[in-house]
Amino acid sequence: MLERLNQAMEYVEGHLDQRIEMPELVRIALTSEYHFRRMFSALAGMPLSEYVRRRRLTLAGAEVLAGERTLLDIAVRYGYGSGEAFARAFRALHGVGPGEARRTGAVLRSQPRMSFRLIVEGSSSMRYRLAEKDAFTVVGRKARVPLVYEGVNPAIATFIKSIGADTIERLEELSDQDPAGIVAVTANFEDRTGPEGTELDYYHAVVTSAAAPPDLDALAVPAGTWAVFESSGAFPAALQVMWRDIYTQWFPSNPYRSAPGPEILRTRLSPDGTTADAELWIPVEHAGGADAGTGQTPGNVS
Known part of the structure; x- marks a missing residue:
């Protein structure tokens, strides 16, 4: 790659x-x-x-x-x-x-030419599996928030605090498949890898086959293949490092590419909230052919 x-x-x-x-x-x-x-x-x-x-x-x-x-x-x-x-x-x-x-004759700035190489450190390995899922629905509460690469996202933290306990209980009852329980879902990115402040949809939600109640937000997700990555460590730093490593190490080393769709994060915090065990679900497709499409119309860089 x-x-x-x-x-x-x-x-x-x-x-x-x-x-x-x-x-x-x-x-x-x-x-x-x-x-x-x-x-x-x-x-x-x-x-x-x-x-x-x-x-x-x-x-x-x-x-x-x-x-x-x-x-x-x-x-x-x-x-x-x-x-x-x-x-x-x-x-x-x-x-x-x-x-x-x-x-x-001012001194000007320069953007050097870029080329890429993969550095394999060999000090750790990524835990992942592939999962095939039928179509499902993400059901929960949705907010449009800015992208934050490091540290806690204040907009997301404030949004989660605004969701009542009764709503959380209703959502947990709807959860009927993996990833189980309350999950964080990000979708509809302006640019998932764009600069901080780029907006995206954030769902505090569950994954379900049930119909969404009319007072909750819903996102229909088609059947497909998911790469499921596991992480344990400091929260949220370990999660952010995992996301970076997926794109800089895992994808270049494996015959898959990311596919359009939401990213789903299941997090289980320690009692003091400083560490977490997490699963990150990313939709993927096999990188078999040059013409394998995404359903998008290719555009121009500029």
């Missing part, structure tokens, strides 16, 4: 002054757009679109300082429709406008 990802990065690098076509990227990487974007963000620490923006502005900065092209020519070459739009983006990355940078 990493070899194909690096070939895709070569395509990106060769098309920074052209339109980068997402269908071509996923063809090179032999995966789906959905998985490619998630894998890239997990490995790079930023969305693909942000990396492309930074690389283009890095090359544009070099051309601005060289002084061989007009600023408008450089703007158009790297995909900006006007000098004003280019100037705003240039200043956001470099901290100075292109005109001033050219006049003063």
Whole structure:
């Protein structure tokens, strides 16, 4: 997978002054757009679109300082429709406008080219299993919350506190399959691997085959394959490390890719709330062919 990802990065690098076509990227990487974007963000620490923006502005900065092209020519070459739009983006990355940078020979920032390699430490192993599930329903209370990568998510913590004990009891009675009991479900991501503050739907809910009561929120989930990862350790740090390792270690080493759908987390806290045993359920599909689809229409990077 990493070899194909690096070939895709070569395509990106060769098309920074052209339109980068997402269908071509996923063809090179032999995966789906959905998985490619998630894998890239997990490995790079930023969305693909942000990396492309930074690389283009890095090359544009070099051309601005060289002084061989007009600023408008450089703007158009790297995909900006006007000098004003280019100037705003240039200043956001470099901290100075292109005109001033050219006049003063300013020191500019640079986004290096990326390539990826897998480091196998061998000090620990991941506990996981694959599970086939029929269609089911997530039933509970839903809130739109911002994404937080480290530490407790304040919006989620406040939301959970607002749910009455009677509602929790009703939900527990509806739970009739794995993962059992109250679970945390995240879905409808703007970008699951985007910057902090990116919004997603959070369900404090149960997994059930029963119909949802009219006063509760519901999410229908189709039949499919799930990779179930287990973690034990400090809460919530161990969970956040596990999620990172799934995308940076497990997926590159196994013949699966993430599939569209919610992520389900079943957590059992210690009495003092400092540690937890957890299961993270992620929908997956076998990475068999380059044309295996996700039901999504491939788009463009920019």
